[in-house]
Amino acid sequence: MAKMMKAAIFVEPGRIELADKPIPDVGPNDALIRITTTTICGTDVHILKGEYPVARGLTVGHEPVGVIEKLGSAVTGYHEGQRVVAGAICPNFNSYAAQDGVASQDGSYLTASGRCGCHGYKATAGWRFGNLIDGTQAEYVLVPDAQANLAPIPEGLTDEQVLMCPDIMSTGFKGAENANIRIGDTVVVFAQGPIGLCATAGARLLGATTIIAVDGNDHRLGIAKKMGADVTLNFRNCDVVDEVMKLTGGRGADSAIEALGTQTTFEQSLRCLKPGGTLSSLGVYSEDLTIPIGAFAAGLGDHRINTALCPGGKERMRRLMNVIAAERLDLGLLVTHQYPLDDIVAAYEVFANQRDGVLKIAVKPG
Numbered sequence: 001m002a003k004m005m006k007a008a009i010f011v012e013p014g015r016i017e018l019a020d021k022p023i024p025d026v027g028p029n030d031a032l033i034r035i036t037t038t039t040i041c042g043t044d045v046h047i048l049k050g051e052y053p054v055a056r057g058l059t060v061g062h063e064p065v066g067v068i069e070k071l072g073s074a075v076t077g078y079h080e081g082q083r084v085v086a087g088a089i090c091p092n093f094n095s096y097a098a099q100d101g102v103a104s105q106d107g108s109y110l111t112a113s114g115r116c117g118c119h120g121y122k123a124t125a126g127w128r129f130g131n132l133i134d135g136t137q138a139e140y141v142l143v144p145d146a147q148a149n150l151a152p153i154p155e156g157l158t159d160e161q162v163l164m165c166p167d168i169m170s171t172g173f174k175g176a177e178n179a180n181i182r183i184g185d186t187v188v189v190f191a192q193g194p195i196g197l198c199a200t201a202g203a204r205l206l207g208a209t210t211i212i213a214v215d216g217n218d219h220r221l222g223i224a225k226k227m228g229a230d231v232t233l234n235f236r237n238c239d240v241v242d243e244v245m246k247l248t249g250g251r252g253a254d255s256a257i258e259a260l261g262t263q264t265t266f267e268q269s270l271r272c273l274k275p276g277g278t279l280s281s282l283g284v285y286s287e288d289l290t291i292p293i294g295a296f297a298a299g300l301g302d303h304r305i306n307t308a309l310c311p312g313g314k315e316r317m318r319r320l321m322n323v324i325a326a327e328r329l330d331l332g333l334l335v336t337h338q339y340p341l342d343d344i345v346a347a348y349e350v351f352a353n354q355r356d357g358v359l360k361i362a363v364k365p366g
Helices: 041-050 163-177 194-206 218-227 240-247 264-272 316-323 341-352
Strands: 004-012 015-022 031-037 065-071 084-086 140-143 150-152 186-190 209-214 231-234 254-257 273-281 304-307 335-340 360-364
Touching: 004 341, 015 041, 015 341, 031 084, 041 341, 084 163, 084 316, 150 316, 163 194, 163 273, 163 316, 163 335, 186 194, 186 240, 186 264, 194 209, 194 218, 194 254, 209 218, 209 240, 218 231, 231 240, 240 264, 254 264, 264 273, 335 341, 341 360
Parallel strands: 186 209, 186 254, 209 231, 254 273, 273 304, 335 360
Antiparallel strands: 004 015, 031 065, 031 140, 065 084, 084 150
């Protein structure tokens, strides 16, 4: 086996480049995965721009699909050559947070600044790939706590079909789960990027019967219809809050899912809600948010605001791949482009600037 591999590394804000790095050694609880397909996420773009801090020289990426190359001595129930995914969030499930039901926060802490987001909060042991340890935009990735995090890919599913499971699908579905959706609900989903599209699909699977998809891109709104949206609103052509109120007879939506991470979409999500409604926030915010007193009913509206970090672990991945295998959803539609790992810089250029109708890019080593 070769000793070196190609990997996309963070150099400095504005620069992610391909470099040679040693193939990692495998510890007792680890697994070495040969990456067959990975992808670029919006969070990677935040890293590229310097909006989320990571160490220089770190391999970026957190969405692995591949084949087990080597297993640690303590890892059982898997075999070399087996096709697997691992969640973008790969907790060890031993922490207080994990045992308290929030495994994605496994080991998270606040720095002395006491501020959230990029200003002091680090999701540590939960989100490790491309954050604290080398990530997946490489020929190989080392999966820690492999027993808890490797999930076999069901027979007959392609890499592209399961590529959304490690992060985008898990995150989008968590947004729908956090929206407290009940059968017959009206749900507004702000932003129909890959995560928003998965949130739209998740809302449908959970029983919402009026799903309102919001975006400024008509092409993405068309895909939202395929993902389960009943109504699409282009915010460039209408006042979204007014339209939601008309569609609900003035009652407001039961819940809103915010999947972009801006003050505008957060505020509009809140203004769309009925009294007692839920705002499910999925956006990665790079600036402080403010909550308008009117939209928040001065704190008296019985609103709930839920946030989420992508759930990981092999059971989460198993359930998501079951949805794909049962043909409840086809997320292969979201893979619009394919690039070899050698062209990762060009792939970032297309994805970061949202060119050529890109939704997700399949990045393939070799």
